[in-house]
């Protein structure tokens with residue numbers, strides 16, 4: 001075990017290698033690539049673990065969440081200028097929580113940067129597992145405007161329940177919540193206009209260590225790749 005936040009990284013080719021290498025020192029990095037040799041080379045030279053290490057792919061610091069960056073789209077079937085994927089396709093990674101280890105649904109995340117601006121828009125796709133314990137996320141804010149689209153399941157924010165097809169705009173800097181996933185789980189797409197504002201600022205405690213790590217991670221990932 002390590003105290004470093006764990007992130008999964010898809011694609012350590014010409015583009016992905018330098019990006020992933022910047023993360024290797026500060027993160028528990030789990031590397032995936034179409035080429036097993038490339039993964040082995042990366043792990044040998046820079047550290048991290050191969051994704052075939054399975055049980056802990058993309059585990060976040062608290063053992064509950066997962067995160068994967070798919071900066072190099074070549075390995076998720078980027079073709080002719082477009083990419084198609086679904087909530088059941090290969091860009092998703094189960095996290096390393098006990099739920100995932102037990103074969104149950106665990107939180108999955110994929111993040112996509114739009115454009116070349118280092119603080120440009122970001123799309124976050126989340127697959128929240130069924131909430132069987134009544135878990136509540138405290139009220140918080142983000143330093144970015146946000147549009148939330150509910151794809152499946154139900155999700156409660158404040159006193160309001162949202163369901164499939166519902167869309168909610170949240171203004172930057174305004175506190176909202178608390179949040180609760182419904183008993184059937186929920187798949188959602190979140191669109192932020194500024195990557196630097198994706199991490200949550202807790203209403204009472206401010207930004208958590210995990211959120212700080214996420215901010216740092218996103219900033220690192222947003223730097224242009226070395227030529």
Ligand SMILES: [Fe+2]
Pocket residue numbers: 140141142200
């Ligand atoms: Fe939030």
